[in-house]
Amino acid sequence: MNSTLREKIINRQPGLVFYSLTPPKVTTDASRLLTIAGNQVERLQQVPIDGLILYDIQDESSRTEKERTFSFIPTIPPEDYSKTFLSKLNIPRIVYKSIANKNKEQFSNWLQENNDIEYAVFVGASSHQQIEETKFSLSDAYELRNHSFENLILGGVTIPERHRKKGDEHIRLFDKINKGCSFFVSQCVYNLNETKNLLSDYYYHSVETGHRPAPIIFTLAPCGSLKTLQFMEWLGIEVPKWLYNDLKHSKDILDASVTTTTHIAEEILAYANKKNIPVGFNIESISIKKDEIGAAHLLLKNVLALVKPAEQKTSFAKEIGHISEA
Numbered sequence: 535m536n537s538t539l540r541e542k543i544i545n546r547q548p549g550l551v552f553y554s555l556t557p558p559k560v561t562t563d564a565s566r567l568l569t570i571a572g573n574q575v576e577r578l579q580q581v582p583i584d585g586l587i588l589y590d591i592q593d594e595s596s597r598t599e600k601e602r603t604f605s606f607i608p609t610i611p612p613e614d615y616s617k618t619f620l621s622k623l624n625i626p627r628i629v630y631k632s633i634a635n636k637n638k639e640q641f642s643n644w645l646q647e648n649n650d651i652e653y654a655v656f657v658g659a660s661s662h663q664q665i666e667e668t669k670f671s672l673s674d675a676y677e678l679r680n681h682s683f684e685n686l687i688l689g690g691v692t693i694p695e696r697h698r699k700k701g702d703e704h705i706r707l708f709d710k711i712n713k714g715c716s717f718f719v720s721q722c723v724y725n726l727n728e729t730k731n732l733l734s735d736y737y738y739h740s741v742e743t744g745h746r747p748a749p750i751i752f753t754l755a756p757c758g759s760l761k762t763l764q765f766m767e768w769l770g771i772e773v774p775k776w777l778y779n780d781l782k783h784s785k786d787i788l789d790a791s792v793t794t795t796t797h798i799a800e801e802i803l804a805y806a807n808k809k810n811i812p813v814g815f816n817i818e819s820i821s822i823k824k825d826e827i828g829a830a831h832l833l834l835k836n837v838l839a840l841v842k843p844a845e846q847k848t849s850f851a852k853e854i855g856h857i858s859e860a
Contacts, residue, residue, distance in 0.1 A: 539585050539626040543717050549841045550814030554587035557615035559607045571619035588612035590630040613648050628653040633675050637668045645683050655689040676713040690715035695772040697732045704735040711748050722753045724773045726798050737809045749812040754795040755820050756829040758788040762821050788829050796836040
């Protein structure tokens, strides 16, 4: 009998593989929504993933003074998109929820209205200004969950690049574990060195304190154009200069990025396995372009072959790129 995602997370099982989606924009035509969701369901039900992440996209312009590469348009709330458009998909859903622009009462109401959600990742505000305005922090959100919604399996966000700047990301992880987080999902990683530095400190802190590490799911995404690459950097994803140059001057940036991210997955997996750190992967497409979505599914296939070779023998029932999500 296969273990449930809940059991896998609680037992700190390594090798979890997620795929992630950003719900369509709120301006999307109703008939178009049905087509997009139908394509997503048909494609995803063919692959042996452990869960589907649904992002809660917020305007993060207050986080940085840099101009946003793509204009911000609100998207359908992930909990609504999951229930209304993806109900036929027999895959556990991990719903992201941002606390930005919400006070304690509003977030408590959201938890009560969505008490059927089994897995969630709470995301902090993008600036201190937002917290000052609402008087509600990520720690407050964790406390609400712990007080009345303990059945909700809670995940947290980790940012490897932040570890280079502050050197305490591994401490943040254990602090979030103490506050109820059972797993973590990283921001998209392209800097392998910073990722391994975080894993190293995470591991040795675990050894020194006797606290068991929770699974970290590292996000990987292909990149099909310089504009997508620039948007990644706007999001705070650190791309090493040498890699930026290689991608920029490659004959096929999309193919090169799939090769690169597959190699990153191999390196992370090899390093984590040596130290028995439970890691997994989350595959996403930053862009909504057909070729980049197809590349994300090719990357997903590569990662599944690394992590779940036995299950991958069944392969995909459809050719990569045959069904478009866009």
